Amino acid sequence: MDEAFWDTMYREKDRKWSGNPNPTLVAEVSGLRPGTALDVGCGEGADAIWLAGRGWRVTGVDVSSVALDRAKQHSTEVEWLHLDLAKEPVPGTYDLVSAQYVHFQPKEDMLELHRRIAEAVAPGGTLLIVGHDPQEAHRHAADKPDIPHDIFFGADTLTSLLAQNEWTIEVAETRTLDRPDHRMYDFVFKASRRSA
Ligand SMILES: C[S@@+](CC[C@H](N)C(=O)[O-])C[C@H]1O[C@@H](n2cnc3c(N)ncnc32)[C@H](O)[C@@H]1O
Structure with a gap:
């Protein structure tokens, strides 16, 4: 699942841009100091x-780059960077690192991305990773038979990537999200990095 895969996905996507943020991001970040x-x-x-x-x-x-070209049309306030974070280093450290529904194969690369983005959280900062819960695997296999199924992760996997003495796990749970036509199950992982 490389750049060409994602570019094709965005080119084929005919849904109109909603501009709405992911609800879990809103719920988990609203209380944090910017x-x-x-x-x-x-x-x-x-x-x-x-x-x-x-x-x-x-x-x-x-x-x-297809997704980023669209993002750039909506805001010049954000710094937009074209990077493959499974292969390239994260450029800097941040008070908040958020990854919403970033699943891909090979799984080792996805976990490498998780490791790198956790490293990019500054002391005192927050890591928020939201994904489709592993129990979505059956629906995913039925709806998208062409896409690999080994793209899920849960609490054990993410916790194992973090040095225990540096992090406080605040949320590691499955949540339901009701869409008009079906119920979705999300896995939500939020951890804060202890101040040095
Ligand atoms: C399912 S989409 C989710 C997009 C957005 N976060 C959202 O919630 O609508 C996954 C996104 O991750 C990006 N992505 C996948 N692998 C990546 C990687 N190795 N480095 C950076 N971005 C990646 C894809 O291009 C795609 O935009």
């Missing part, structure tokens, strides 16, 4: 733009 933020796999940019509107200094990173 600082610097990195939106990993920012796609067309709605989350990054929402953060910027609340006083965060935001960098949005994505491997897809």
Whole structure:
């Protein structure tokens, strides 16, 4: 699942841009004091733009230039960067690092991205990773038979990437999200890095 895969996905996507941020981002970040933020796999940019509107200094990173070209049309306030974070280093440290629904294969690369983005959280900062819960695997396999299924992660995987003495895990749970036509299950992981 490389840049070409994601570019094709965005080109084929005929849905109109909603501009709405992910609800879990809104719920988990609204109480935090704004600082610097990195939106990993920012796609067309709605989350990054929402953060910027609340006083965060935001960098949005994505491997897809098609997605980023669209994001740039919606905001010049966010710094948009074209990077593959499974292969390239994260440029800096941030008070908030958020990754919303960033799943891909090979799984080792996805976990490498998780490791790198956790490292990019500044002391005292917050890591927020939201993904489709592993129990979505069956629906995913039925709806998207062409896309690999081994793209899920849960609490054990994410916790194992963090040095225990540096982090406080605040949330590691499955949440339901009701869409008009079906119920979705999300996995929400939020951890704060202890101050040095
Ligand atoms: C399912 S989309 C989610 C987009 C957005 N976060 C949202 O919630 O709407 C996953 C995004 O991750 C990006 N992505 C996948 N692998 C990546 C990587 N290695 N480095 C940076 N971005 C990546 C894709 O291009 C895509 O925009």
